[in-house]
Each structure stands twice: as C-alpha cells, then as structure tokens.
Amino acid sequence: MSEAGQGAALAPAKDERVKEISGLRRALIRPELGAIVGTIAVFVFFIAFAADSGMFNAQGILNWSTVSAQFMIIAVGACMLMIAGEFDLSVGSMIGFAGMSIALISVTLQWPVWIAILLTFVLCVAVGALNGVIVVRTGLPSFIVTLAFLFILRGFTIFFPQLIERQTIIGGISDAAEGDWLAPVFGGKILGFVFDWLAEMEMIAVFERGTRAGEPIVDGIPMLIVWALALVAVAHVILTRTQFGNWVFAAGGDAQAARYVGVPVNRVKILMFMFTAFCACVFATCQVMEFGSAGADRGLLKEFEAIIAVVIGGALLTGGYGSVIGAALGALIFGVVQQGLFFAGVESSLFRVFLGVILLFAVILNTYIRRIITGER
Amino acid sequence: MSGFDHDPIVEMRGIEKHFGPVIALNGVSFDIRPGECHCLLGDNGAGKSTFIKTMSGVHKPTRGEILFEGRPMSFDSPRDAMEAGIATVYQDLAMIPLMSVTRNFWMGREPIRRVGPFKFMDFKTANAVTMEEMRKMGINLRSPDQAVGTLSGGERQTVAIARAVHFGAKVLILDEPTSALGVRQTANVLATIDKVRKTGIGIVFITHNVRHALAVGDRFTVLNRGRTLGTAQRGQITPEELQDLMAGGQEMVELEGSLGGTV
16 A cells, blocks of 8 residues: 555556546536536527527516526425435425415505515424424325325415405405515516616617507516525535535435434434425515415425426435536426427427426436446446 | 553443343443454344444443443433544445545535635545545545445445544444455455554454454454353454354354354
C-alpha cells in the first residue's frame, strides 16, 4: 500500500477486474437523464408539429408554463417524500380540502383571507404530520395510511360545504381577497412592467379591442410559477447540498442502517410528509386565488400525477434515489404534452394514454439504472 | 501480546437480558482492552447479536453492569454509545448501496460549511477525507461519488470500518464481517482488522468461524445458550477445543466423526 504515496503523481493503481465505465454509462447514472432526454424530445416534437398553432407565442408559453408549474409544485413534495422512502396518496384530497378550508373560513365565516390562508396551512401541515407520525409509529406502509387519508379528507371536503352552505362549490373568494395582503402572494403576478415594456417594443401581442385594449396579452408572471421555481430551487439545494438532504437519502435508502449511525429517520420522514402537505396547500391556495372559488372535486387524481412526474424524473419507487430537478422536468413534460395536444388539436383523452405509456417506460428505465448503480446482475 | 498491561476500555459483568419469558443472555462477562482483537464466538442463537446490541446501546441489560473506562455507564441509544466511542459495524446494514461512498462515510455526521445564515454540507472536505481514509485502508476509489453498490462486500465492510476509525472509535464491534465474503475478501477484511488493532483500538470480532477468529484474535470468548463458557488467550486453545466449546461438545464430536473431521 506504500506505492500510494509516491505514486500519487502517477495513475492510481487499477483493479484489472473493474472495467472503465464509459461516459455514456456514467451519464446514465444521473437520475435526471431520462427526464432531460424526454423534455428535449417533447419540445422538438411540438415545435415540429404545433409551432404555428400559437403554442410558442407569449400566451401559449404562459399557458403550458402555468400547467407545468402546477404539476411541479406537487411533484417537488412527492419527490422529497419518495426519496425519503414514503408515498403520500392524500395529496389530491389535500388540495380539495385546503381549497375548501380557505373558502369556508373566508367566505362563510367572513374572516380575513390572510387568516384563512394561514389557518389552512397550519391545518394541512398538521394533517401531513399526522400522516407521518402514524406511518413511523405503526410501521405500516405509507401507501395504506395515506390511502385512508385520501378518503377521509375528500369526505370532509364534500361534507362540510354541503352541511354549511348546501353546495359543493363556494365562490366569492375574489371579492373577499380584494385588498388582502397575503392573497397576492399566491394569486398575484410579478414583473408586469417587463411585459408592458415588451409590448411597447412590439415583441408580444397586445389586446386590440375591449376594456383592456392596448394592454399586453400577458401582463405578468403568475405567482404560481414563482412558487414552483422557488420550491424546486430550495428543495434541490436542500437535497443535494445539505446535511438534512443526506439524511433524506439515508432514510429512504435503508432506514435501519441510517438509524444505526444516528440519523433521526423518524423526524426526517415526518418532516417530509409535512413538506408534501405544504406543497399541496400552496397548489390549492394558488388555484383558489386564480379561480376565485373552491370546489369539492378539486385535486382529483393529483397524487398519481405527482408520483408519475417524480418517477419520470428518475426517482426510484423504493426510495433512496432521485432528483428534484428530474421531478421538475417530469412535471414540465406533463404540462407541455397536455397543453401541446390541445394546441395540436389532438383528442385530449389521448393524454392519458401518453401518461400510461411514458410511466411504463420510465419505470423500466429506472430499474435498469438501479442495476447499474448497485452492480446487481 | 498488546494490550494486556492496559485497563479494559469496556467491561461487562454478569449481563442478563430477558425478552419477556425468553432469557436471551444469562450472565455474560466480557471485556475489551486497547489494541486487542477479542473474538466473540458462538453458534447461531447463542446470544451473540443480543450481547453486542447491549454493548452498543440498542438494548438495555435486564441485570448486570457495564463499565466504560472504569466508570459505570448506561447507554440510552446507539447514539450515546457512539458518542462515547463504541462503534458497531453491522453485517448487512453497514452501508446504503444507492448512496455514494462519501455520503455513506459521513452519514449522520456530515461536515458543515456555513455561508451566511445557511449551513451546507462541505463536500470538498468530505470527498478529500473519504478518499484519503480509503487509501489508508488500501482501497483506491474511482471517485468519491461512486455508489457503494459498486463496491464488493469486503470493500463495503472496509468503508464502514474506516468510517468508525475516522470518527474516533475506541472500541470497534464487528458483527460477522466475514460471514458473507469469499476467501480473498475475507483475507482483506482480516488484514484491515489487524491494521486497525495496531492503532490502539479495541476490536470485538463476532464470528462463528473458528479459522477466521484464530487468524487475528488475541483472546477468545465463547457464548453458548446465553452464557459465557470462558475466555482463552491466544496459544492456550486449539481450534478443535474452540469448535467443541461453540457447538456444545458431545454431538459435535459424533458429527465430525461422520464427516471425516472436515467441519
């Protein structure tokens, strides 16, 4: 072993049985790879087939960016949780529940909207924590525990508005949010002046008639997109660059091994359930502020869409491996394809066929990648 | 040999552990001195695992006392034992295959770099130290980002041992580190044990393979049905005697006869 000292300048000793891995194989090991290739493919496809449909003018871009951002917000939470080794199937119900909570508190109880938003966040994060505590205390699969909450939360979301207002859609939130300080953080738009300037420079279209004649068609970036990008950035940095991120990987990779070296696995998992609930609540709040109403059927099937985006992003369903950037790209693929099919005039039900097919491909690719990493044959 | 003029780092006296009606340990005494390799032998179900879990803070003994550097000690969690300097390398749970060598090495004790109010993991230091520690143990990594899954079983054990040594373990408990390994890899792990022992760390080597134990052991303690059958020093006991003690004597002699003495 002493040759290591003097041989430092020379090439390190090689084991003849370890094959040099090619650059391609090395790139394959990155969890995001599939999602990067998918994103490029999707854009090439739609630029080729739907370029003249208005999909890539300012309004079109805003359209699919908004849809992608929605997917992104819930995918970030689902991604962190999946890497920590757990699922949350109650995300969709949580979205409906959170929206209805804001509506009931602000419209029915007539409380200020900011109180409604804050209370709802507290409530949702608490439900997330409850999910987490039940999972780590009982050792039951999170699949079952959160499936229970899928029904419990959806049931309450339908029950309360019917009991109180005798309807399942509650409107009037836009009026209630007028002048509120917190509502624009979720429902507002930023950088409006940039778009005014772009319109002046005639780089984007303006309304030609009506009350808004002369104003740019796109008048700012919705806070929804800002939230999505911020959550992706923060989650990515935490996951890849911090001690806590290492604990998330460890908790999902092998909880027992992590416990033995002192990683607080239970705390990590519970925090990730809370974060997922937080993301669902951000989604719901943005949606409620945009629509001005809450409906008992909001968020249906969102949990699965989030999980699919995460899996396309390269995360393993078994935990311990994945990437927030990958999940965000998975969400982008979703948004672009869903809206792109609309722009290209394709029957929208085919979107579900696409989802199923791409999910299957992603899982097969991920299994193959895991074999490379772990050296299984 | 080394260590006999030193006081024990850890001394366990009359340890008993009951799980409900089951008596897993029924009076086990054991000690470990700096710079020695103390082998703990026993057949499956002899209580080896329960005993080391008591030593590493996973279980609390029902009766008996644990002295750490001469003072009575009671560990509430594996974390407590680790802080005191008792590190355990478990057979299958040493490493997480999907994570990189660096991430595994620092798991639970990540180095922190502050940037303003934010705390990041210091990957530059972490990678450099990991590479250096692995080189000391005789393993040249392709890169510190390499997933542990790409390492062989022996290399994984070595990473876990290097990790424990780096974090200042005074006692290193190795739970059957060689039981799943091939001949060559076993030799590597035994060589690592010898290297670590020479730095003054006390090693508790759990095994049911007499040959592996005799290759590196300074002292040998045999567990059978939850009791210690005695401790022998190197040179005072033959492989056959050890084997007999482990298996409980009589039937083994008959079995060995029928197998031509090859076990």
